[in-house]
Amino acid sequence: MAKMKQVVLRAHPRGNPVPQDFAVEEVDIPSPGPGEILVRTIWLSLDPLIRFALDEKPLTGIARVGLGDPVYGGTVSKVVESNHPDYAVGDMVEVRSGWREYAVVEPAKQVMNFRKLDPAMKPLSAALGLLGMPGQTAHAAVIEIGRVAAGETVIISAAAGAVGSFAGQIAKMLGARVIGIAGGPAKCKALIDLSFDACVDYKAPDFEAKLAAAVPDKIDVYLDNVGGDVSMKVLPHLKHGARMPIIGFISYYGDGMEAPGPDKLPGFLRFVMSRGLEVRGFPGAMTAGPKALVELADWLASGKIRNVEAVVDGLENAPAAFAGKFGSNDHIGKLLVRVGEE
Ligand SMILES: NC(=O)c1ccc[n+]([C@@H]2O[C@H](COP(=O)([O-])OP(=O)(O)OC[C@H]3O[C@@H](n4cnc5c(N)ncnc54)[C@H](OP(=O)(O)O)[C@@H]3O)[C@@H](O)[C@H]2O)c1
Structure with a gap:
């Protein structure tokens, strides 16, 4: 056989x-x-x-x-x-x-x-x-949940991953200022080459200073793929009423939900409450639906996104x-x- x-x-x-x-x-x-x-x-x-x-x-x-x-x-x-x-x-x-x-x-x-x-x-x-579940998830994060508008500042964690790199391009296409967060200078350079306005390396020792410098007018929308330490450092830079679509939380996947502390939930909730954050999780493919696949295919064919x-x-x-x-x-x-x- x-x-x-x-x-x-x-x-x-x-x-x-x-x-x-x-x-x-x-x-x-x-x-x-x-x-x-x-x-x-x-x-x-x-x-x-x-x-x-x-x-x-x-x-x-x-x-x-x-x-x-x-x-x-x-x-x-x-x-x-x-x-x-x-x-x-x-x-x-x-x-x-x-x-x-x-x-x-x-x-x-x-x-x-x-x-x-x-x-x-x-x-x-x-x-x-792009023409499947990750593309639909990026579409949902930027359009249906994030409601990104021209002129807004959008920041994306795990920006060099599938969803992040697609979402950044869609937000840029809509006229937003887009900042990626990624691990290492090579990934950051690739994101700038792709169309991102700026990228901050979360593995660099000066991450927090570079992050603050990249968002002087604060952030309207944080597309979060990661959670954990990266997100805790982004939260102080969110505007009052900022939207925060929770795409995923990969920094926890290795440890599972029952990982030992420190418990970041109180610090997170403090920001959600005091900044009036709009935090929303969603299943990407279901939220964006098949219509998004048609749009993504059009944008790809017309060279608007890669x-x-x-x-x-x-x-x-x-x-x-x-x-x-x-x-x-x-x-x-x-x-x-x-x-x-x-
Ligand atoms: N809601 C939904 O329906 C839906 C659908 C698809 C995916 N997701 C979620 O969306 C997220 C991204 O998915 P994807 O398919 O785009 O992933 P991906 O292409 O596999 O990219 C994941 C990237 O995450 C970064 N990363 C890993 N651990 C990290 C950590 N501890 N801190 C910071 N960054 C870290 C890594 O890039 P660096 O080298 O930059 O660290 C890695 O390459 C995941 O959380 C996934 O579960 C959700």
């Missing part, structure tokens, strides 16, 4: 994930049953939130990855066998089929992140980035690429693993 590679969870991460938490194994390529399709993975998305699924006791609402289970994740895949009338061999789909080279999928059971892709989408990998992505080759390199997301990589934009050729 023909074999394929898959990445399974070897150990529940303690703190930020490391490559040794995962193992690459060879298994038989599965066969599709009635109503099912067999897909071959081309692009694999490594989303930070998967970190929660790797915990022994994940947060409520997150499907758990058990020891020895393949890690789940969104992919762009090609249908290579079909027992379903709506899917033909050669069709391209976005599907949450996981960190593996092939997967059997039952279309009738897919509730989210499943769609047939238009083969004209260029590049197809954008279905996992699809920024970084590619790591080979499924076996997915664990190290995933581990690097937690503060030690040098990628800009959406990080993808190229598992197979289109």
Whole structure:
């Protein structure tokens, strides 16, 4: 029987994930049953939130990855066998089929992140980035939740990541002054090259001074991907009534919700109350909806925004690429693993 590679969870991460938490194994390529399709993975998305699924006791609402289970994740895949009338061999789909080279999928059971892709989408990998969930999340953060207007000052944490780099470009397109926060001078330079007005390196010893200098008139909208220390340092620079869409809180993902203190909640709530902050969480794809995908595609086609992505080759390199997301990589934009050729 023909074999394929898959990445399974070897150990529940303690703190930020490391490559040794995962193992690459060879298994038989599965066969599709009635109503099912067999897909071959081309692009694999490594989303930070998967970190929660790797915990022994994940947060409520997150499907758990058990020891020895393949890690789940969104992919762009090609249908290579079909027992379903709506899917033909050669069709391209976005599907949450996981960190593996092939997967059997039952279309009738897919509730989210499943769609047939238009083969004209260029590049197809954008279905996992700008023209998919991260793009919708950036759209929702800037437009539906952040309500960014021309002339406002917008600051974005994890600005060099997928959502941050897309959100910054959208805010800039709307006429805002956009400041990124990212780790290291290379990422900051890349964001300026992309269209950001300024970028502050949160790993530099003079972060707080540089941050204050970058926002002399204070901040109207803080798009927060990170939480923790970075956000505590941004809060004093927010205007009264500033909007603060909570996109994510990656600085906590490694520790989990029950990490030992110090408890930052009182300090955070003090700012929420005294500055009259409008703090709002949201599910990006649902908030922005399919209409946002049409707009994003238009902006991409007309050159108003760019699809920024970084590619790591080979499924076996997915664990190290995933581990690097937690503060030690040098990628800009959406990080993808190229598992197979289109
Ligand atoms: N609400 C939603 O529906 C939704 C949808 C998608 C994503 N999200 C969330 O949005 C956030 C960004 O997602 P993404 O896909 O854009 O992520 P991404 O492309 O993986 O980028 C994440 C970046 O976060 C930075 N980072 C990691 N740990 C950090 C820390 N302790 N302090 C400061 N920065 C840190 C790193 O960049 P540096 O090198 O700059 O540190 C890393 O590259 C995540 O929190 C994710 O869970 C939410």
